[in-house]
Amino acid sequence: MPSDHWTLGFDTSAAHCAAALLRAGELVAECHEDMARGQAERLMPLLEEMLAGAGIGWRDLSALGVGIGPGNFTGVRISVAAARGLALALRIPAIGVSTLEARAFGLPRPVLTVDDARRGEAYVQRFTDVGESAPDLCALTEIAVTQADALTGTAADALHELRGTGTVRASAMPLAVAIARIAALRAQDGTPLPRPAPLYLRGADALPPSDPPPQLLDA
Incomplete structure (x- = not known):
């Protein structure tokens, strides 16, 4: 893997905001912040802080890895949407990795x-x-x-x-690190991959209102 190959992995599929940064497959930085809510507001600043700490910018990235669930419905959507937007803007691959695969990795x-x-x-x-x-x-x-x-x-x-x-057995490494490592391996392989998409095994918890709709009265 080229020495300038940077991979950023992140996940918000549960009550956390997690990220990891690899250079040529080696871990440079990793962060896991527990939070019940607020991932949408915290994710991008967290990623920017991680890049700044490594002395690089968005344009230095070669690939993205993102946790696609299964997990919290809203949390999965937050990270997948961010990965898709970044991949489009940076013109780099975004690789979806299930949390189940990431936990088993290694x-x-x-x-x-x-x-x-x-x-x-x-x-x-x-x-x-x-x-x-x-x-x-x-x-x-x-x-x-x-x-x-x-x-x-x-x-x-x-x-x-x-x-x-x-x-x-405990996982071999933190979740975001595993996501980044799997993404780096798949990006190196060069095989075209589909855009990341949420892995939903259960529908959203939000239910439609149980009250009957209002009736329209003739004027």
Whole structure:
């Protein structure tokens, strides 16, 4: 990878604002700020601070990596929209990376990533040496676990307690760092990639109003 190849990865798919900056695949800076809200206002300043701290500007970037979920509906939209806009303005690739893949990155296979989706459910995806399953949303009680599985993600402990098998493992690196590393590898490969798009496994929590619409009266 060229020494001037800079990759910026970021994620707002949960109650955080996270970013990582790589140069030629090596970590230069990483930041994770917990926040229940305000990601839309914080994301761009955070990225600008990270670039300034490394002594580079937006035009020095070669690629972007962005977390596409699954996760918080609004949070995923914030980061994906930012990545698309930056990619268009800078004329560089923006590469979408699922949080499930990012959590499994760098861990020995087989890995079962399980992230808490609330309501007794989890986002789940299995990664093996020969491939990966499709990401899914299902009840914790429906997830099969083998003794060989490494369990990672925010619901790994709960699943291990429920099933009593498998081995809980922490992710090999912070989420934004994994997103940046995966994006850097895919950008280096040179294969054309689609624009990042949110990975929604569940619809938005917002429900339509239950009250009947107002009736129009004849004048």
